[in-house]
Amino acid sequence: MTVRDAAARPAGTTSSTGTAALRGLCGGRVHLPGDPAYDVHRAAWNLAVQQRPAAVAVPHSVAEVQEVVRAAGAAGLRVAPQSTGHGAGALGEKDLADVVVVRLSELTGVTVDPTARTARVVGGTWWKDVVAATAAHGLTAPHGSAPDIAVAGYALNGGLSFYGRQHGLAVNAIRAVEVVLADGTCVRADAGERPDLFWAVRGGGANLGVVVALELDLLPYADVFAGMLLWDREQAPEVVPAWVRWTRGAPESVTTSMRVLSLPPLPELPAFLSGRDLVVIDGAVLEDDARADEVLAPLRALAPEVDTFARIPVTGLLDVHMDPPDPVPFVSDHAVLGELSDEAVDVFLEQVGPGTTTGLLFAELRHLGGALGRPAPDGGALSHVDGSYAMYCIAVAPSPEALAAGAAATSGIVGTLDRWSLPQRVPTFTDTREDTRSMFGGTAWARLARLRDEHDPTRLLLAHHEV
Ligand SMILES: Cc1cc2nc3c(=O)[nH]c(=O)nc-3n(C[C@H](O)[C@H](O)[C@H](O)COP(=O)(O)OP(=O)(O)OC[C@H]3O[C@@H](n4cnc5c(N)ncnc54)[C@H](O)[C@@H]3O)c2cc1C
Incomplete structure (x- = not known):
């Protein structure tokens, strides 16, 4: 935590009192160091990353994501959304002693609208499930090479697919997001509603919030x-x-x-x-x-x-x-x-x-x-x-x-x-901690940094590639 961050947090709280306040949330699925399930839930897909957060929360609903974000904020803790941990390398290089990992692996689902040629994908859903659901309608999506990567971490951070040279980065297929912000509210952002947030989250991802659903344009291939x-x-x-x-x-x-x-x-x-x-x-x-x-x-x-x-x-x-x-x-x-x-x-x-x-x-x-x-x-x-x-x-x-x-x-x-x-x-191929200016054009990075400050002035949220 920086001095500026610490100053913005509630006085008198410590990580241990903070995590204790989280214990009963998510129907008991908040795992603290020493708990029997802590090691299982803190493990990332990249097994070389030994992330040891203050707690791992495994929400089953958007309301549970909101309660964890609010409780973490009140306790002076930070929140790092994670779906599978394929991209855990950069996060694992950070000190997570005051960080709650919100693991979205059990908040999943996909609904296809074949007429609109879109899919609504819930926070931690894997590409495998999205491609199976869309293929049933003769459609597909700009997924990456691996079936068990989550849509969120891949698409929010760019996403290079084998459809890419024809159809562009996967992030451009995002039509809307539903996102839990640092204050715990859940909002929708698209081109018409909250356009600044919509612009920022497409690339900025977890710097802006915990994305609990994405709406994607689909591709017309069976x-x-x-x-x-x-x-x-x-x-x-x-x-x-x-x-x-x-x-x-x-x-x-x-x-x-x-x-x-x-x-x-x-x-x-x-x-x-x-x-x-x-x-x-x-x-x-x-x-x-x-x-x-x-x-x-x-x-x-x-x-x-x-x-x-x-x-x-x-x-x-x-x-x-x-x-x-x-x-x-x-x-x-x-x-x-x-x-x-x-x-x-x-x-x-x-x-x-x-x-x-x-x-x-x-x-x-x-x-x-x-x-x-x-x-x-x-x-x-x-x-x-x-x-x-x-x-x-x-x-x-x-x-x-x-x-x-x-x-x-x-x-x-x-x-x-x-x-x-x-x-x-x-960003999706960067597994080490890098200066995020290298991932965006200079002007885009400056606008993103400003929007990040507006949406999360206390820097509650911790992305693997932090702006
Ligand atoms: C075997 C393998 C194959 C790969 N193939 C490709 C490929 O073909 N193309 C490509 O572009 N990349 C590829 N990657 C990289 C991969 O896309 C990234 O690591 C991506 O970030 C993984 O997303 P995830 O959500 O599964 O992983 P996570 O590690 O869970 O997420 C990475 C980061 O994304 C953010 N994030 C995740 N979920 C959310 C959420 N719900 N809300 C807000 N932020 C969130 C967080 O900042 C998190 O730290 C590959 C990686 C591996 C290991």
Whole structure:
């Protein structure tokens, strides 16, 4: 807590008296250190993050969210909304001794309006459930690569999907939010009602409140041409430059990721993955089959060992990237890169190509550009991302030693591409504590900071990326 924050809190309260006042709330689902369920509920999806908040509240209703926010405010505590903890890295670097984590994992649900082509998604709902509900109406939504990410933490902070180069950042699909503010009131914000709050929350997320529902515009797809191409890493010197060249001319209808992966030998992995070093290109092509085949032809000409690209139901797009089905301890680093010269590709391959021991699970480049790079005319604080590629490097970190080694490995590899990196950071790929000015344009950041101060003058709310 800063001096300014402390001054704004009720005098005479301490965190221990504060948390005691929370104990009976949420039907008894407020877990304090020492309580039997505290460790279960404080655990983030990223198991490398050891967050130890003053309490974890697990509300089942909006009224319970409101009572926790009000009680925390009265007790001089702060409130950090969290849905799954996929993005817990940055929050976990903060001192949470005076913070109540409001875990939204049990406040879920989705209602689809097929005529309006929208969905109302409750606070902690996973993408998997939204995509299943919308697919029943021949519609889908701009979800990310993993089924068990929550809509809120992903969409409020940008959201890079395989629909992205055609349809833009997921945050631009938000039509309205229902949000519990720092004073405990629950309000709706959309383009007509509370437009400033609506602008700020789209990018500013938890800096403005606990979002208990979002209304999303849906996409008109029942199926999609999607899949992956896989090669042994020995072919990286051929495949990586070819993908980079191909991305330069790829139409906006195609969004792909390219990863150099090193998978441990695990019995639960299929034989073609277990214990192997690989190059994988995956994503979606929003074209008819003939045109999609034409677009992919230069990559297929590189003779992949596995090629799963085909027309699939939209629900299948959640599996294409093969994200882990269960929580994982990991550490990551990230940069946004501009155009990559041949020299940049050589530097990347020197780090992760054949014969190297990277210490990483993967080094990924996600193709940006297209609609991802254009400010949305009616967008919020964050509506586009500069640059050509989002680089995301991940190392598995099951122990403190592995965490330190993984942090050094990920930042080392990202650092070698410094010359090609841009100042902007993608909030959803930033798992460390960064200056949030790097996530918004300077003017947008200043307006966001002003609106944050107006809505939360005592800085009760704690976002993972705090403005
Ligand atoms: C395996 C994996 C795959 C991923 N794939 C993609 C991808 O394809 N594209 C992409 O863009 N990102 C991706 N990410 C990153 C992911 O989108 C972010 O970590 C995102 O923030 C996760 O949201 P969450 O709500 O599930 O996580 P949380 O850690 O619960 O939330 C992150 C932050 O969002 C805010 N927040 C969460 N819920 C609320 C709420 N209800 N109200 C207000 N604020 C809230 C809080 O500040 C919170 O600290 C991936 C991450 C992993 C680990």
